[in-house]
Amino acid sequence: MFTPSIIAKLKYRLTQIPSEPGVYLLKDAENVIIYVGKAAQLRKRLSSYISEKRQTDAKLNALQQRIHDFEIILVGSEKEALVLESNLIKKHRPRYNVVLKDDKRYPCLRVNTRHPYPRLNIVRKIKKDGTLYFGPYTSAGAVRKTLKIVNKTFKLRKCSDREFRQRTRPCLHYQMKQCLAPCCKEVPKKVYGAIIEEVVLFLNGRTPDLVKQIRSEMNLQAQKQQFERAAELRDKLFAIEKTLEKQRSVSTDMKDRDVIGLWTDSGNVMITMLYVRGGFLLGKRQFPFESVWDPKSEIMSGFMRQFYEHAHRIPPEILVSHSPDDVGIIKSVLAQNRGAGVNVHEPQRGEKRRLVQMALENAEMGLSEWQEANALNMALLQGLKLRLKMDRLPQRIECFDNSHLYGSHAVSAMVVFEMAQPRKSAYRTYRLGSPVMQDDYAAMAEVLGRRYGPKDKRDPLPDLLVVDGGKGQLNIAAEIITELGLKGLFDIVGIAKKDEKKGESRDKIYQQGRVNAVGFGRHLEELFLLQRIRDEAHRFAIRFHRKRRGRGGLRSILDDIPGVGPKRKALLLKYFGGIESIRSADVDLLAALRGMDRRVAQVVKDRLAKEP
16 A cells, blocks of 8 residues: 555655646656546546555555556547547557557568559558458468358459569469469459459458359350359359358348457456458457456557557447447547447347447457466466576566578577467578677677667566576576676576487476476476477577578678669569679760669679679
């Protein structure tokens, strides 16, 4: 609870607060923002937090244990306060707010409608660039499966924009009658546009409408005795109907809507979102939150504001299990983002209530599974703490691995596991300038120095650092951490691969001060966790190395010539076919190319003459 000095300071500050709408930020003893809220009357709302009486509300009790100061921002209206609160929660990610994870990690399908012949590709970041996005999908496997169905059913181009520009003959997809080959053949934009419209209907969940449209066109072509075209439409119809059979019809009114169910248990929250399009259930997503003590109406309000803030598609109706606070303002904001009215409704009976009940059942089951998984992860970390004789629970584990090809394109990668699960947003890659093959110490010193050296960027520190290698790499890492002044702030272990020639059956874990490897006995789950983290670091490092090496392989001597950018480079290589042909060409021929001039042509000629 509050100390007398803190409550006296807060009560005095409270007398200076106006009774106007605004946003407040509660801070702890270290001046860290722990909660962001909004209020129509700031003084009245803040006074509920500053009280010496013990509160029955779990959230107020938790906050009162930690509040040391607060900050306010005055705004003109409750709607402005709502928007500002969402922005501040996203920026500061306070501990006691409902904070939605970044949506970039969920894959979507994108159709670049600005291109005359668009293709369908997978992206993980939605931009306001005027193109069409579909999703997000629950997993990479789901989005790849959908892309495979579309590519097999509709004759869209599959090649990248670069391949589309450079291709001179149709690819295999054209031979298999899965593409119209607009890269090489004259395909009317109207014909290709009709295919895009069908794809949009399919991805928007309008499969029944698409089936009717294709069946009508098939019958029309049959009446015209265009039997080959009618047969193509028949095959497409069968493929789409097969997909439709797998979709589950959940409503009879055939409308688009999102259904949100919220389930709580002991401060943990699971929110389930069901996507219903055209009366069919297309998928669901689940969002777990822990240590949230707000009323369900506030939780629903915070979730909806964050989720729909940058949503590329908002349905006309959203069904909720608990009506959000400030539902009128939320409707107004959603309607503004959608460009049309949005109905947010908590149904009490009928078919719509059945949909909400379905979302609640999924949320209850999802929360139970999530809590069970968390309990298993906690037991796993407790076991690892015991085996390694650590003073703290290894909640955050960081692991580094290097990758290179005979010393070239040397890189290092860091992976992060929190509560025994990968946190991919915290992964980092490093380009190394050290000669990896000759000097392991220099390479490790560089990457550990870059990660833990800058005092303003080293937080959060790990509870456990894992290095790939045996005692030698472990000692190097420990020496570097000591030089950085971080000795004793976290534990360090080295993981060495088993030596089958010596009859070893398991990888070995080494710690400082221990001659022999750590013994895990029958408790192999902890060892498997460290192996999994090491393997993930290895995978991530190799992936970055291959990416960097691939980029290096695409470079040529033209990249280092002043005045020659990507366009001129592509022009020269396309016209001459290679560096040797460019080198043998005279200045007049180089300058005559469209997009070149004599000055740049002379520079190219002089530079290539000097190079072997």
